Amino acid sequence: MIHIITSRNRGFYKPELDQHFRLRHDIYVVERKWRDLAKPDRLERDQFDNDDAIYLLAIDGRTVVGGSRLVPSTKPHLLSEVFPHLAQCGVPRAPSVYEWTRVHVAKDRREGRNRGRVLDSIFCGILEYCLAEGISSMTALVEMWWLPHFHEMGWTLRPLGLPELIEGEWSIAIELQVDERTLASTRTMFGIAKSTIVDTKIEQPTIHRVLA
Amino acid sequence: MLQYAERMFNAVSTFESLSTQKDVTDKLATILSSFGYSAFLITNVPEPPLRLEPYILLNGWPKGWSEHYSKSDYYKFDPVATWCRKSIDPFEWSEVPYPRGMNSRAEEVMNVARDFGMIEGFLVPIVRSSGFHACVTMAGRSVDLDPSAKRVVHVISMFAHARISALGGSKAHDPVALTSTEREILSWTAAGKSSWEIAQILNIAKSTVDTLANRAAKKLDAVNRTQAVVNAIRGQYISV
Numbered sequence: 475m476i477h478i479i480t481s482r483n484r485g486f487y488k489p490e491l492d493q494h495f496r497l498r499h500d501i502y503v504v505e506r507k508w509r510d511l512a513k514p515d516r517l518e519r520d521q522f523d524n525d526d527a528i529y530l531l532a533i534d535g536r537t538v539v540g541g542s543r544l545v546p547s548t549k550p551h552l553l554s555e556v557f558p559h560l561a562q563c564g565v566p567r568a569p570s571v572y573e574w575t576r577v578h579v580a581k582d583r584r585e586g587r588n589r590g591r592v593l594d595s596i597f598c599g600i601l602e603y604c605l606a607e608g609i610s611s612m613t614a615l616v617e618m619w620w621l622p623h624f625h626e627m628g629w630t631l632r633p634l635g636l637p638e639l640i641e642g643e644w645s646i647a648i649e650l651q652v653d654e655r656t657l658a659s660t661r662t663m664f665g666i667a668k669s670t671i672v673d674t675k676i677e678q679p680t681i682h683r684v685l686a
Numbered sequence: 687m688l689q690y691a692e693r694m695f696n697a698v699s700t701f702e703s704l705s706t707q708k709d710v711t712d713k714l715a716t717i718l719s720s721f722g723y724s725a726f727l728i729t730n731v732p733e734p735p736l737r738l739e740p741y742i743l744l745n746g747w748p749k750g751w752s753e754h755y756s757k758s759d760y761y762k763f764d765p766v767a768t769w770c771r772k773s774i775d776p777f778e779w780s781e782v783p784y785p786r787g788m789n790s791r792a793e794e795v796m797n798v799a800r801d802f803g804m805i806e807g808f809l810v811p812i813v814r815s816s817g818f819h820a821c822v823t824m825a826g827r828s829v830d831l832d833p834s835a836k837r838v839v840h841v842i843s844m845f846a847h848a849r850i851s852a853l854g855g856s857k858a859h860d861p862v863a864l865t866s867t868e869r870e871i872l873s874w875t876a877a878g879k880s881s882w883e884i885a886q887i888l889n890i891a892k893s894t895v896d897t898l899a900n901r902a903a904k905k906l907d908a909v910n911r912t913q914a915v916v917n918a919i920r921g922q923y924i925s926v
Contacts, residue, residue, distance in 0.1 A: 562691035590866045618840065619774050622812050622820075625848035633698055633845075636691050636837040644775060646841065665865055 475672045476599035479529040487531075493538040494531055495519050501578045508641055522551055522575070530599050532579070532592045533672075540579035540592040542600060544612070547571040553613055553634075553647055560647040562635040566613055574600065574612040574650070594664040597627065599671050601657040611651050618644040628659030690834035693717075697842050701849045710853065711744055714846045721839055722829030724748075725804060728847055731770050731811075731819040734762040743820070743850055751802045755795075763791035770811050770821050776840050779807030779825070803827055808836065810843035816864070822847055868902040871895055872914060 479487045495517035503512045511518050522545050532540035545551040547566060551573040554565050579592045604612065613634070624631055630651040637646040661667065697717050704710050718726055725748050730741035738761040745752055754760075761767060765784035769777065784792040799807070804825035812820040822843035829835075864872070867888070874884045881899070885892040903914035 562688055563695050594866075618844070619813055621844045622848070623815050625844075625851070626815055628852075630702075631845075633694060633841055636687065636694065636834060637840060638837075644840070665867075 475533065476595055476603075476670050477531050477533050477672050478603060479531060481525040489536075490531060490533060490538050491529065492517065494529065494541055495523075497538055497541070497580055498576060498578065501581070502576075505581065506641070521555075528572075528603075530596065530603060532596055532599075538580075539583045540596055542577040542596055543575050544572040544600075544603075544609075545575065547573055547613060551575075551613075553615060557615055557640075557647065560615065560635045560638055560645070564634070566611070566634070566649055570608060570610040571649075572604070572609050572612050574614045577614075590664075594666060595670040597660055598657070598664065598666050601652055601660060602669060602671055604652040605654065605657060609652055611649050613647065613649050615640075615645055615647050618646055621646075621648075624650065627656075627663050629656050687834050690832070690838050693720075694838040694841050697838075698845045701845050704849065705853070707744070707850055707853050710846060710849050711746070714842070715746060717842060718824055718839070719826075721826075721835050722806070723808070723824040723826040723839075725751075725826065726822065726824035728822050728850060729820065731767060731821055733771065737761060738767070743847075748802045748804070751799070751804070754798065754802075758798075760791075760795045760798075764795045765792040766796075766807065766809060766823065770809055770823070771819050773809075773811045774813055776808065776810045776836065776843075779809065799825070808839060810840055812844060812847050816869075820847060864902055864905060865898075868898050868905075871899050872902055875899065875914075 477487070477490070479491065484491060498518035499511075499513070499516045502508045502518050503516075511520065513519070522543070526546050526549050528544040530542050530544070531538050546569070547554070548569055548571075552575055553561055553573055554567070558565060577593075577596060579596070583592045600612070603609075618637055621631065630653075632649040632651070634647040634649060637644045639645070697713070700713055701710060704713060714726065718724075726744075726746040727742065728744040728746075729738065730743065732738065732741050737756075739756055747755075755764075765782045766779050769782045779796070784790065784796070786793055805827050806829045807823065807825040808829070809821055809823040812822070814820060824839070824843075867890075870888060871884055874887060879887065881892050881895045885895045888895070899914070906914045
């Protein structure tokens with residue numbers, strides 16, 4: 475299931491967030507060999523892992539098995555600060571636009587009986603969350619081979635610039651439209667009928683919980 | 687470079703607005719010809735001994751070439767098709783390795799293609815979530831050599847393929863849409879597991895395994911589960 479972690483509830487999720495940064499290190503630094511991200515503490519964190527970041531973590535029991543991150547496009551983000559040259563048609567910046575980065579699934583959840591399941595729930599969860607929060611589109615920097623997968627799920631994409639080789643992979647900046655139709659077609663594709671987001675109630679102010 | 691980015695941006699938004707396969711085809715033909723490509727093909731790329739013809743989505747090859755290709759059984763020797771099934775990144779036909787100067791069938795395919803005016807070729811592989819390969823492949827006599835041109839063609843090809851598929855052009859010959867559970871069941875069957883064992887592995891009821899296996903078999907046009915597995919492996923729906 476997908477847990478949403480923002481600056482408001484991250485105190486409750488310290489162990490899971492640490493697991494998340496360690497998992498990102500294992501995937502991006504060790505597996506994908508993005509050496510620039512290597513840190514001595516083996517936690518992969520960059521300048522956009524700040525109070526504005528929103529994490530969607532896939533958690534199974536107490537184990538973080540995947541996740542992704544949203545950053546407001548109105549604040550400094552990967553596309554605006556590091557890769558602006560990939561958006562020759564301009565970097566979209568608006569309160570309703572968020573940048574979607576670090577979509578990942580733990581290696582042992584990509585094969586066998588759970589193959590695809592974690593990623594499916596992340597795709598559904600992100601759309602669900604954006605719709606609930608009034609986020610109308612996401613920008614992302616993705617490898618070109620993601621495009622057919624987005625297209626198959628019925629997502630509407632807009633390229634923001636020409637593809638370039640990043641770490642040996644053809645990558646492109648895109649804007650992904652979020653709407654009810656997209657969530658519906660994505661759920662249909664994966665046979666997911668209901669919400670994949672956990673309702674933790676943790677975000678409620680303490681006083682409400684005491685009264686309840 | 688900005689000029690190329692704008693060409694790409696315009697093409698992609700035009701595809702979105704088109705509502706018939708023919709319009710997308712015509713638009714794609716115009717765009718590709720502006721880069722020097724006079725012929726193109728959008729197709730799924732099955733594993734031989736399956737034949738190519740039933741899997742073609744859009745045929746924009748020169749007159750006579752498809753007929754000759756089919757009659758001469760070129761598909762299983764075509765080095766470009768073979769290379770496509772192993773590739774994620776786009777490539778020039780000229781980069782494809784095959785034995786040259788040895789009168790091989792592969793060389794014959796490439797030489798005859800040249801006789802049909804397909805001198806400079808480029809192929810964009812499209813790897814679908816099922817693992818099944820599709821591609822947009824194109825050729826012409828003299829093409830735009832600017833590296834930005836290739837990147838525009840890469841993007842446009844993917845969006846054209848998506849639009850053609852969304853407009854239902856591929857329905858008749860589309861590889862069967864198996865759900866992830868159906869694929870898993872076929873994978874385990876291929877590995878020699880019984881229904882009962884698969885039920886244990888996937889933590890679902892044995893009756894569910896049987897129901898889903900039968901449904902997959904039906905989708906794959908197979909009479910029983912063994913044949914379904916064979917068809918699925920051939921069509922690359924599952925990996926063993």
